[in-house]
């Protein structure tokens with residue numbers, strides 16, 4: 001099964017992707033993670049992506065679509081995957097339809113008022129886990145692998161405002177795009193804990 005995880009910045013795409021990967025054994029492909037790894041590695045793609053990510057804007061479609069198109073040809077993508085953060089505008093969705101078959105678009109729906117605190121309070125680990133300061137009880141290391149947690153460079157109020165604006169103008173229209181294809185499922189992530197959101201996702205995915 002091939003799934004898109006749609007949702008605003010901070011909606012919980014990465015959090016749920018980690019749970020879904022554990023239970024359903026789907027490969028997690030996050031374009032944001034790919035860009036951050038390229039920035040850390042000092043690659044050409046990283047150099048292009050950095051200024052856009054710092055400004056809360058989308059990295060150019062030509063760069064992003066090529067990365068995803070190539071990643072889906074790897075062997076590990078043959079048994080099903082989750083796309084987290086792609087597609088992010090109508091052009092990317094139309095391109096994706098040309099090189100992949102998508103079964104389901106899971107929209108994680110959250111009130112915008114909750115997102116600023118979620119993102120600015122987020123602490124992440126290089127292993128992919130993500131936490132919120134309110135549940136860390138002062139811990140500064142990852143509960144899964146023990147490495148030091150850190151804050152993403154784009155998790156500051158000014159960049160978050162720009163990311164939310166980009167989401168509302170460019171990404172939110174994809175909800176209707178996948179609804180029209182009969183592939184949309186919506187889960188609510190308001191007051192519910194990550195586990196409660198995951199329960200809703202399991203109902204959609206079955207077993």
Ligand code: AP5
Pocket residue numbers: 007008009010011012013014015016031032033035052053054056057058059060064084085086087088092118119121122123130131132133163189190191192193194195197
């Ligand atoms: P990306 O890395 O995709 O970031 P994003 O979409 O802004 O989403 P986040 O990773 O911030 O949030 P999330 O939904 O994963 O939430 P999480 O689970 O961590 O993209 C970064 C940048 O890369 C973009 O701005 C763009 O520049 C570029 N980019 C990426 N893809 C691109 C593309 N396709 N085209 C062009 N450019 C692209 O959770 C957030 C916090 O909330 C955590 O602290 C978590 O613990 C907490 N939390 C999660 N669920 C719950 C819950 N149910 N209740 C309470 N707290 C919760």
Ligand code: MG
Pocket residue numbers: 013014015030032
């Ligand atoms: Mg994420």
